[in-house]
Each structure stands twice: as C-alpha cells, then as structure tokens.
Amino acid sequence: MDGERRHLTVMFCDLAGSTMLSAKLDPEDMHDVLRAYQEHCAGAIQLFDGHIAQYLGDGVLAYFGYPMAHEDDAKRAVHAGLRIVGGMEQLNAKLSRDKGVTIAVRIGIHTGLVVVGDIGAVGKQERLALGEAPNVAARLQGMAEPNGLVVSEATYGLIEGFFRCRDAGVHALAGLDVPMRVYRVVEESDARSRLDVAVALGRFGHIVGREREVTALIASWRRVTAGRSQVVTLSGEAGIGKSRLVQALKEHLSEEPHRWIEWRCSSYFQHSALHPVIEYLQRLAALKRDDAPVEKLRKLEAALEATPMSAPDSLPLIASLLSIPFQDRYPPLNLSPQRQKQKTLDVVAGWIGAIARRTGTVLVVEDLHWIDPTSQELLALLLKQSAAHAILILLTFRPEYHGSWPSECPVTPLTLTRLAPNEVLSVVQRVAGGRNLPASVLRQLIAKTDGIPLFVEEMTKTVLESGSLTESEGQYELSDSLSSLGIPATLNDSLMARLDRLATIKEVAQLGAMLGREFSYELITAVSFLNEGILHRELERLVDAELLVRQGDPPHAIYSFRHALLQDAAYESLLKSRRQQLHQRVASVLEIRFPETVETQPELLASHYTGAGSKKEAIAYWLKAGQRAIGRSANAEAVAHITKGLELLRTFPESPERTQQELQLQVALGTPLLMTKGYGAPQVVQTYSRARELCRELGDTIQVFPILIGLWLFYHVRAELLSAKQLGEELLTLAERAGDSASLVQAHMAIGDSLYYLGELSPARAHLEQSCRLYQPDQHRSFALRYAHDPGVFTLNVLAFVLWFLGFADQAVEKNRKALALASELKQPSNFVHCLHNASALSQLRGEPQLTLERSERQMKVSEEQGFVLWFALGMFYRGWALANLGQHGEGVALMKKGLASYRATGAELGHSYCLTLLAETCLATGDIEEGHDFIAQAAEAANRHNDRFYASELYRVRGELLLKKSIAGERDPEHWFLMAVDVARQQQAKSLELKAASSLSRLWHSRGQRKEAHAALASISGWFQEGGDTRNVREAKALLEKIRLGNGDACERAYASEQGG
Structure with missing residues (x-):
C-alpha cells in the first residue's frame, strides 16, 4: 500500500521518572506497572478514536486523524490527554495498593504535515508517520509537568476556546530551527461549538445572506407567542451557518420573556444514551467534575426546584441519569432498565411541557445527525405532545440525516444554501476588519470556498496570516506571491474525514482531483488503470457520498467535486512521487487522445507537465496559455500563466535557448501587465526593460519595436514626457527604416500623444492625422492583442482631445464617436474602456456634468468587471467631478480625491496637473478657497516636474480666479495670471482655453470699469469659433460679450457668478 500525505495530530505520552521506578521495582512488577499505564493510556486514546502507532518502552505514540480522520482530531487528542491525566488518581490508587508505587505522566501534542507509510524490512514493517510532528510531540512532553499536558501553537490554534490554556512562552526545542510557542492545557471550557468559541473570544460577526431564514424563524416565534406550537428544521452541510442562525434567533429574543433550552448532540457520544440532555442538565445545575456527590445532588435539587423533576419520585431518575448518588436522601428506584428509561423520558418530556405552559419556550436540538437512539425517542415524544404547548422546537442537522416526523406534527423546513459571491465578499471584508483585499485574492476566495461561510472565514484568516499581504491606507496589497490558497488547518480534518469514510474508493477521488475541480468520464476512463466497469461503479459511489456531482450520463458525464477544498484535500493526500507519475500520465493521454483540449485549454497541459516535473514542455504550454488568455482579454489569467512559465524557466542554466524563451515570455507578459497593473506600474518597466536587454543579447531587432511601444507607454503614463517623446522618435526612425506601415501607425501615434501633453498641439495633430491615414482596420486589428490597445482607437481618442483644445469641439465629438464605434466593432474591453474614459473626459471639457456622470459610471462598471484598476480610478475621478458640478459638492470632491489617489497608486502621473487644476476649480464652487490654493500650487509643481503643458493656460486662469476670491x-x-493664461493658450493655439482665459480677463476688466478693454479681450476669440456653439464655454462667452456691449454690469456679474458656480 502506498503512503500518503496528511495533516496529523500526534500525541506522545511518557512515564515520568521511569528510570528511578525501574531501579526501585522488581522487573516483573515494573512490567505490571508499565502494562497498567499503557492500558490506561490506550483506553483514553481509543475512546476518542485515536490510533496507537507504537509503544516505545515507557512511551506511547498515538495519532489522531489516521487511519480515519475526524473533523475535530486536535480536540479529540486533547480530550484524550485530559482523560489520561484525570484518570491518574484512580490508577495510582490501584498501583499504590498493589505495588506500593505511584506514577505520573507527561503528554505532548502537536499538529503538522506527515507522510504515513510502511517503515522497516520485509516482514517487520510498521506503518508510521514520518515528518516533524512526532518529534515535536516527543520534545513537548518533556516540557510538561508531571500529570501535565502541553500543546504546540499549531495545535492550540485548532483547540483555542474549547479548552482553558496557559501560555507557557516561546521555547527552543531540540532539533528545530525555529523556537515554538507552547501552551499548558488546564481544563475543558464550557464551549461546545465553534459558535460558542467565537462568542467567548469576541469574534462573533454579523450574519450575512440569511435574511429570509431569520424572518421565517421570527415569524414562527410570533406564532408561538400567539399560543401555537411550531417545529422548524434547519438543514445544511457542515459550516453553512446553522448554529449562527440559531444564535440570530437567540439574539432577537434577548429582550423578550422566554425560556431557551438547548440540547447539543456530539460525535463523541452518538452511543451514549441521552447525552444531549445530560450535558444540558449539568450546565443548568453548574455541576463541576470535582464536586463531591453530596454537592452535586444539592446543586441539582436547587436547579430543579419547583419543577416537575423535583418531585420525590422524579428527582432520583434525573440524579441517576447524571450518575449522582442519591440513596442517602431518596428511596431506591427498583425499576427494570427499560422501565427506568421510559419513566426518565416521561419526566423530561413533562418538565419541558410544564415550562412551555408557563412561558414561551424554545427547545433547540442541534446536530441531529449525531443523535443517540434514546435521545431520538425523547425527541419523538416531545414532537407528539408539542401541539399542546406554546413551544418552538428548532432542529438542526446535515443532509445525511433522514429523520421522520410524527404525522400530527406540522414541520416548517428551512434548507440553508450557499452564499452568493457578493455575500462571500461581505464575510471576507468583515473578517479582514473592513479592509479591502486585492481582487486576485478575492477571486480565489470565492472560487475555493463555494459560498460556505465557515470556509470563507477560515480561508480569509489563512490569507491574512500568510505574510503575503501588507496593509496600506485601509486596504491590503499583495507583497508576495499568493499563487494558490492552501487548506486551512482548521478545515483539513473535516475534509479528510469525508474522504476517509470512503477508504476503498479514495484512490478514484485522488485521480479525479488530479484532473481538476471538474473532469469528464471520458478523460478519467482514459487515464485510470481500473477496469471501466469498476471505475464507473466507484465514481457512482463518490456521487452517492456527495463528494462528486454528476451532470449527464456516462460516457458523456461530467463530474465535479462538490467543494473545491475537497479536491485540494484529495490531491494533497497523494505522495509527491505518485503525483508526478499521475501528472505525466494525464499530460501524455491529453496530448495523444484529446487534441481539442490541448488547443483550447493549454493551461491544463501546462499544469500537468509542471506537476510532472517536465519543465520544458510546461513552459511552452504556459506561454501558449498566456497568449490565448490575452486573445480573450483574460489579462489577469494571462499574467498568471506567463509568470508560471518564467518561474520554471529560471530553474534552467543560462543558454541562448533559455534567453530566447525568456524574451518570448517577457514580451507576452507586457500587454496583460499594462492592463491589470496600469501603464505606469513598476512591473511594466521591469518587464519591458528586461525584454530590451534580452534583445540586445540576442541581436534581435524584430521584437524590439513592441518592446519600445511598451516602454513608451510606461514613460508616457508616468508623465516622463521628454523620455516618452524620445522613444517615439526612436520608434519613428525604426518604422521608416523598415518601411512598415503598421509600425508607422504606432510611431506617429506615440509622438502625437507625447506632443499633445507637452502642449505642442499643431505638431501633435499632424502626427495623429498621419497615423489615422495609415491605419487599416483589417491589417492592423491584431495590434490590440500585442500592445494592449488598438492604434486606430487610441489615435482617434487623442485626436479628439487635440481638436477640442484647438477649438474644433464638434469635430472632437465626431472623432470620439468614431473611436467608440471602432472599439465596439473590435469587441476588446481594453479599447472600449479607453473610449469610455475619453468620452467622460471630453464631456467634462465641454462642461456637461450629467453626461460625464453617465459615462464615468459606465467606465467604472466595465473597468471593475475587467480588472482595469487605472481606468476604474479615472472613472471615479470624473464621477466625482460630475457630482460636484451637479450640486453634490462634498461627495464629489471626496470621490475626485480618492480617484486621483487610486490612479497615482498605479504609478501613473500623466495628467496629474490637469486633475489637480480641476479639483482647485471645483473648490471655487464649494467655497473651499484655501484648499483650492493648495491644489493649484500642487498642480503648478506637477506641471513643472513633468513638462506637462497642455493644461497650463487653465492652471493660470484658475489661479487668478482663486486670488479674486481670496488674495x-x-x-x-489676478490680472497677471489671466494674461499669462491668454498668452500660453495663444502660443499653443489652444482656442478653447484661450476663450476661457479671455472670459475671465474680460470679466475682471469690466468689474474694474475697463469696459473697452474687456470687450476687446473677448470679442476677437469669441468671433473665431465656427463650431461648438452648444458648449457651455462658447455660450457663456458670447452672453458675457453681449452684456458688456450693452453695459449691463449687474447682468455681467450674474453671468460671472453663474460660470463660477457651474
């Protein structure tokens, strides 16, 4: 039998002072003592389904979680340890009487990854766990006090809250490189469920996605208060939130008079009669383990006083149920076991009925899938008599429980379903303390947790504790690779338990896990070594056990794991050597028999070859997968695929072949990085700079052009405009030398865009129009995949801006309309969102806030769907501007600030001075003049730093307007700045900005009585405009000019005020 990998809780028990004891005792007596000690340990270990792996002299090595896992193996180990320690007094009484000695035990417990396999020569093999865990457990026991129990931090994380522990500090353990925190276990706590622990530790969160169920429970309670009985069942898989829903009802009733009775079934006590009732009564009477029998009886009498169970013929039944001696105060029962059981059931049922007659009562019975037969009888009795009382009986269970309810007892069934993705995100954010997690991490969490609230919480905690995230400005950012999320230790046991229950077919589950979350009958049949008939039968058993879900019928069936984490657990239980063999077989079968899969899912081949250790084949398929993802605009996936290829390539020694492969991967990586990280992100320049270096090494001039485009985009968006212009000129030289029209389209586009931001509008227009003339959609359509943009769309967008600045407002709108039409035809999200952004910006320049709002919201929606962080941030900025100009000043300015900060967080600086100038101008309307002065000062500094001149005229004009409000x-x-604004606009031939500057100057002169100068300043530029008459700037300028001509100063001032407010 092959070995397997498992997370195991290991217990090591050691007899303290055994050397001195053996010196004191005769060997035969020592043998008897040792055997009694071992039997005592074995009894406690086996009671909690532990497995004794070895008796090592005076030591006992035990495993919890092998060969059969349970969902709480760490708790079982600690329970067993406490039982061993707690039973030492009784054992010592016997040893003292028989042998004249007493002994003590030390126990250490640790949880960790092991490989379980056969050790030893043929014929003398033992099945043992290899790894660090057994050694750590053995070291820990040495730190325990006599009759003491010590656990590692790993185990403590799984039992925290269920036991009272003392932190024993951090200790260096022999053989371990890293010191370990250690805890001493004192006793069991009152907590019986994860929910109890969460409440006790203050980790109790708001319920999410259960509004319908909460409403139904409250409605049932209202019927109870009206005098009617109600029976409600809550069913759902483990971790779905049944107990949390019960707690929600309890919270709702906290201010109302009622009686709450809660019985909890336990996996430990499925064969212990009436254990849920016993455990409840012990809590009700506050019984302690070390209470004397007399004290226990006194407490029980006090707790049951004035109830039917306190009657002289009833209390002995309850005392007997709780194993409390009562004969000194009450007569003996003298009943047959069957009669005593029946009377006990009648007494408990009568007690519940009496309580319900006095006040509204809720009886909760949790986890019926673990109920013992006698408790099941009691429940049936209660259900039959429930109609006579005002009681709500609330029953919770997992789908595998198939209970039957009395026909006279109507039941309201509630089945809990999985959370929707948006609800999963709410839980994640709560666990993360309200901070946002990176989108890539959220996608993994949604995929892995399948909407199971417990899975969501534990996986989120695992991510937060992984060390891969750093906190910045109220949100988390990835600081290290988080390629895949492992199974949280808190969930590992429960997942393995489900697999272990089907030990004989676990190998089929493991093979399925190799194939993925979803796999076809055809594929698993092709790769399996089993006979098809046997395989079919075993797959059906996995479906019946609800580990797999089947769609369709063989041979066309598709199987999928019910939970992604079940797939992970099955996969991770395989030995690494066995994994490699299976991955290689799957990859080979796919290539030979499934060519269509190879073509459409190259990432599947890449993954299997990676797992097989066939790195060369894996790299080729990762590149192919990345290129295919780029073609589908799946940019995040493309980055992931290509990055995996690069990681594998780095393990190869340097060679020309490796250099050539790396160049292909780096060039391919650039495009999706531009879209997911933003054009100005450091990863972009690192990728393209490395690619340029590789080109030089290889003497490759063919691939240098797309690399230079990528670098131009980076420097351009970083607002390093002179460097960007220089790269544009280099591109043009290369394109002209090659005589390639496609390259010329890109080169003219690049130079034109750089010149536009430098404020050289007419030369920019010439280059952009040349790019448009050369662009042929049919010939150049593939550019969008290679460069993250289509040059035709890009050029039309920039040309629209240039035309607006030059005073051709209607032509600008037409170019933007053409760009949108072309982008829609291309059906590539990156081009479309670029057009939406430019449409938002153009409507802002035209002074159309309502249109800007509509466009920016659409821009944000598309950007969020596609993961375009840069475009989303700019959409937020323009939405803020629109809101502020529609009267929602506070919200608008806040959004503008947030959008600008998010934009710059991508590394982008392009247009920074423009955004700051808009913020300053918005402050004129809100009256925050001091903040406006701050913004305009920042804008001036940014413009100077970046040689950013395209909005310089507006910067000067807004500065003057702010000074008019507050010097x-x-x-x-202010006159100086208005004159500067006019002068710069004229130098740049920026007619639209000249009109705005001349309007401010004219208004100022008119207010100072310089009417002639005011008219002259505005008349010439106002008369120039032949289009754009519907834009706000042109309309208001002409209205102002008319008012000045008529000498209507008041109207002039009103027009001025209108412009400032708008």
Whole structure:
C-alpha cells in the first residue's frame, strides 16, 4: 500500500521518572506497572478514536486523524490527554495498593504535515508517520509537568476556546530551527461549538445572506407567542451557518420573556444514551467534575426546584441519569432498565411541557445527525405532545440525516444554501476588519470556498496570516506571491474525514482531483488503470457520498467535486512521487487522445507537465496559455500563466535557448501587465526593460519595436514626457527604416500623444492625422492583442482631445464617436474602456456634468468587471467631478480625491496637473478657497516636474480666479495670471482655453470699469469659433460679450457668478 500525505495530530505520552521506578521495582512488577499505564493510556486514546502507532518502552505514540480522520482530531487528542491525566488518581490508587508505587505522566501534542507509510524490512514493517510532528510531540512532553499536558501553537490554534490554556512562552526545542510557542492545557471550557468559541473570544460577526431564514424563524416565534406550537428544521452541510442562525434567533429574543433550552448532540457520544440532555442538565445545575456527590445532588435539587423533576419520585431518575448518588436522601428506584428509561423520558418530556405552559419556550436540538437512539425517542415524544404547548422546537442537522416526523406534527423546513459571491465578499471584508483585499485574492476566495461561510472565514484568516499581504491606507496589497490558497488547518480534518469514510474508493477521488475541480468520464476512463466497469461503479459511489456531482450520463458525464477544498484535500493526500507519475500520465493521454483540449485549454497541459516535473514542455504550454488568455482579454489569467512559465524557466542554466524563451515570455507578459497593473506600474518597466536587454543579447531587432511601444507607454503614463517623446522618435526612425506601415501607425501615434501633453498641439495633430491615414482596420486589428490597445482607437481618442483644445469641439465629438464605434466593432474591453474614459473626459471639457456622470459610471462598471484598476480610478475621478458640478459638492470632491489617489497608486502621473487644476476649480464652487490654493500650487509643481503643458493656460486662469476670491500675501494680481493664461493658450493655439482665459480677463476688466478693454479681450476669440456653439464655454462667452456691449454690469456679474458656480 502506498503512503500518503496528511495533516496529523500526534500525541506522545511518557512515564515520568521511569528510570528511578525501574531501579526501585522488581522487573516483573515494573512490567505490571508499565502494562497498567499503557492500558490506561490506550483506553483514553481509543475512546476518542485515536490510533496507537507504537509503544516505545515507557512511551506511547498515538495519532489522531489516521487511519480515519475526524473533523475535530486536535480536540479529540486533547480530550484524550485530559482523560489520561484525570484518570491518574484512580490508577495510582490501584498501583499504590498493589505495588506500593505511584506514577505520573507527561503528554505532548502537536499538529503538522506527515507522510504515513510502511517503515522497516520485509516482514517487520510498521506503518508510521514520518515528518516533524512526532518529534515535536516527543520534545513537548518533556516540557510538561508531571500529570501535565502541553500543546504546540499549531495545535492550540485548532483547540483555542474549547479548552482553558496557559501560555507557557516561546521555547527552543531540540532539533528545530525555529523556537515554538507552547501552551499548558488546564481544563475543558464550557464551549461546545465553534459558535460558542467565537462568542467567548469576541469574534462573533454579523450574519450575512440569511435574511429570509431569520424572518421565517421570527415569524414562527410570533406564532408561538400567539399560543401555537411550531417545529422548524434547519438543514445544511457542515459550516453553512446553522448554529449562527440559531444564535440570530437567540439574539432577537434577548429582550423578550422566554425560556431557551438547548440540547447539543456530539460525535463523541452518538452511543451514549441521552447525552444531549445530560450535558444540558449539568450546565443548568453548574455541576463541576470535582464536586463531591453530596454537592452535586444539592446543586441539582436547587436547579430543579419547583419543577416537575423535583418531585420525590422524579428527582432520583434525573440524579441517576447524571450518575449522582442519591440513596442517602431518596428511596431506591427498583425499576427494570427499560422501565427506568421510559419513566426518565416521561419526566423530561413533562418538565419541558410544564415550562412551555408557563412561558414561551424554545427547545433547540442541534446536530441531529449525531443523535443517540434514546435521545431520538425523547425527541419523538416531545414532537407528539408539542401541539399542546406554546413551544418552538428548532432542529438542526446535515443532509445525511433522514429523520421522520410524527404525522400530527406540522414541520416548517428551512434548507440553508450557499452564499452568493457578493455575500462571500461581505464575510471576507468583515473578517479582514473592513479592509479591502486585492481582487486576485478575492477571486480565489470565492472560487475555493463555494459560498460556505465557515470556509470563507477560515480561508480569509489563512490569507491574512500568510505574510503575503501588507496593509496600506485601509486596504491590503499583495507583497508576495499568493499563487494558490492552501487548506486551512482548521478545515483539513473535516475534509479528510469525508474522504476517509470512503477508504476503498479514495484512490478514484485522488485521480479525479488530479484532473481538476471538474473532469469528464471520458478523460478519467482514459487515464485510470481500473477496469471501466469498476471505475464507473466507484465514481457512482463518490456521487452517492456527495463528494462528486454528476451532470449527464456516462460516457458523456461530467463530474465535479462538490467543494473545491475537497479536491485540494484529495490531491494533497497523494505522495509527491505518485503525483508526478499521475501528472505525466494525464499530460501524455491529453496530448495523444484529446487534441481539442490541448488547443483550447493549454493551461491544463501546462499544469500537468509542471506537476510532472517536465519543465520544458510546461513552459511552452504556459506561454501558449498566456497568449490565448490575452486573445480573450483574460489579462489577469494571462499574467498568471506567463509568470508560471518564467518561474520554471529560471530553474534552467543560462543558454541562448533559455534567453530566447525568456524574451518570448517577457514580451507576452507586457500587454496583460499594462492592463491589470496600469501603464505606469513598476512591473511594466521591469518587464519591458528586461525584454530590451534580452534583445540586445540576442541581436534581435524584430521584437524590439513592441518592446519600445511598451516602454513608451510606461514613460508616457508616468508623465516622463521628454523620455516618452524620445522613444517615439526612436520608434519613428525604426518604422521608416523598415518601411512598415503598421509600425508607422504606432510611431506617429506615440509622438502625437507625447506632443499633445507637452502642449505642442499643431505638431501633435499632424502626427495623429498621419497615423489615422495609415491605419487599416483589417491589417492592423491584431495590434490590440500585442500592445494592449488598438492604434486606430487610441489615435482617434487623442485626436479628439487635440481638436477640442484647438477649438474644433464638434469635430472632437465626431472623432470620439468614431473611436467608440471602432472599439465596439473590435469587441476588446481594453479599447472600449479607453473610449469610455475619453468620452467622460471630453464631456467634462465641454462642461456637461450629467453626461460625464453617465459615462464615468459606465467606465467604472466595465473597468471593475475587467480588472482595469487605472481606468476604474479615472472613472471615479470624473464621477466625482460630475457630482460636484451637479450640486453634490462634498461627495464629489471626496470621490475626485480618492480617484486621483487610486490612479497615482498605479504609478501613473500623466495628467496629474490637469486633475489637480480641476479639483482647485471645483473648490471655487464649494467655497473651499484655501484648499483650492493648495491644489493649484500642487498642480503648478506637477506641471513643472513633468513638462506637462497642455493644461497650463487653465492652471493660470484658475489661479487668478482663486486670488479674486481670496488674495495671498506676496502673490501677483489676478490680472497677471489671466494674461499669462491668454498668452500660453495663444502660443499653443489652444482656442478653447484661450476663450476661457479671455472670459475671465474680460470679466475682471469690466468689474474694474475697463469696459473697452474687456470687450476687446473677448470679442476677437469669441468671433473665431465656427463650431461648438452648444458648449457651455462658447455660450457663456458670447452672453458675457453681449452684456458688456450693452453695459449691463449687474447682468455681467450674474453671468460671472453663474460660470463660477457651474
């Protein structure tokens, strides 16, 4: 039998002082003592389904979680340890009487990854767990006090809250490199469920996605308060939130008079009669393990006083049930076992009925799938008599429980379903303390947790504790690779337990796990070594056990694991050597027999070859998978695929072949990085710079052009405009030398865009129009996949801006309309969202806030769907501007600030001075003049730093307007800045900005009585415009000019006020 990998809880028990004891005792007596000690340990270990692996002299090595896993193996180990320690007094009484000695035990417990396999020569093999865990457990027991129990931090994380522990500090253990925190277990706590622990530790969160069920429970309670009985069942798989829903009802009733009775079935006590009732009564009477029998009886009498169970013929039944001696105060029962059981059931049922007659009562019976037969009888009795009482009986269980209810007892069934993705995100954010997690991590969490609230919480905690995230400005960012999420230790046992229950077919589950979350009958048949008939039967058993879900019938059936984490658990239980063999077989079968899968899912081949250790084949398929993902605009997936290829390639020694492969991968990586990280992200320049270096090494001039485009985009968006312009000129030289029209389209586009931001509008227009003339959609359509943009769409968008600045507002709108039409035809999200952004910006320049709002919201929606962080941030900025200009000043300015900060967080600086100038102008309308002065100062600094000149005229004009509102000592007169604005606009031939600057200057002069100068300043530029008459700037300028001509100063001032407010 092959070995397997497992997370195991290991217990090591050691007899303290055994050397001195053996010196004191005769060997035969020592043998008897040792045997009594071992039997005592074995009894406690086996009671909690532990497995004794070895008796090592005076030591006992035990495993919890092998050969059969349970969902709480760490708790079982600690329970067993406490039982061993707690039973030492009784054992010592016997040893003292028989042998004249007493002994003590030390226990250490640790949880960790092991490989379980056969050890030893043929014929003398033992099946043992290999790894660090057994050694750590053995070291830990040495730190325990006599009759003491010590656990590692790993185990403590699984039992925290269920036991009272003392932190014993951090200790260096022999053979371990890293010191370990250790805990001493004192006793069991009152907590019986994860929910109890969460409440006790203050980790209790708001219920999510259960509004319908909460409403139904409250409605049932209302019927109880009206005098009617109600029976409600809550069913759902483990971790779905049944107990949390019960707690929600309990919270709702906290301010109402009622009696709450809660019985909890336990996996430990499925064969212990009436254990849920016993455990409840012990809690009700506050019985302690070390209470004397007399004290226990006194407490029980006090707890049951004035109830039917306190009657002289009833209390002995309850005392007997709780194993409390009562004969000194009550007569003996003298009943047959069957009669005593029946009377006990009648007394408990009568007690519940009496309580319900006095006040509204809720009886909760949790986890019926673990109920013992006698408790099942009691429940049936209660259900039959429930109609006579005002009682709500609430029953919870997992789907595998198939209970039957009395026909006279109507039942309201509630089945809990999995959370929707948006509800999963709410849980994640709560666990993360309200902070946002990176989108890539959220996608993994949604995929892995399948909407199971417990899975969501534990997986989120695992991510937060992984060390791969750093906190920044109220959100988390990835600081290290988080390629895949492992199974949280808190869930590992429960997942393995489900697999272990089907030990004989686990190998089929493991093979399925190799194939993925979903696999076809055809594929598993092709790769399996089993006879098809046997395989079919075993697959059906997995479906019946609800580990797999089947769609369709063989041979066309598709199987999928019910939970992604079940697949992970099955996969991770395989030995690494066995994994490699199976991965290689699957990859070979796919290539030979499934060519269509190879073509459409190259990432599947890449994954299997990676698992098989066939790195060369894996790299080729990772590249192919990345390129295919780029073609589908699946940019995040493309980055992941290509990055995996690069990681594998780095394990190869340097060679020309490796260099060539790396160049292919780096060039392919650039495009999806541009879209997911933003054009100005450091990863972008690192990728393209490395690719350029590789080109130089290889003397490759063919691939250098797309690399230079990528670098141009980076420097351009970083607003390193002179560097970007230089790269554009280099591109043009290469394109002209090659005589390639496609390259010329890109080169003219790049130079034109750089010149636009430098404020050189007419040369920019010439290059952009040349790019448009050369662009042929049919010939150049593939560019969008290679460069993250289509040059035709890109050029039309930039040309629209240039035309607006030059004063051709209607032509600008037409170019943007053409760009949108072309982007829609191309059906590539990156081009479409670029057009939406430019449409938002153009409507802002035209002074159309309502249109800007609509466009920016659409821009944000598409960007969020596609993971375009840069475009989302800019959409947020423009939405803020629109809201502020529609009267929602506070919210609008806040969004503008947040959008600008998010935009710059991508590394982008392009248009920074423009955004700051808009913020400053918005402050004019809100009256926050001091903040406006701050923004305009920042804008001036940014413009100077980046040689960013395209919005310089507006910067000067807004500065003058702010000074009109509030002067600053030592600052020049507003007139100076308005004149500067006019002068710069004229130099740039920016007619639209000249009109705005001339309007401000004219208004100022008119307010100072310089009517002639005011008219002259505005008349010439206003008369120039032949289009764009419907834009706000042109309309208001002409209205202002008319008012000045008529000498209507008041109207002029109103027009001025209108412009400032709008």
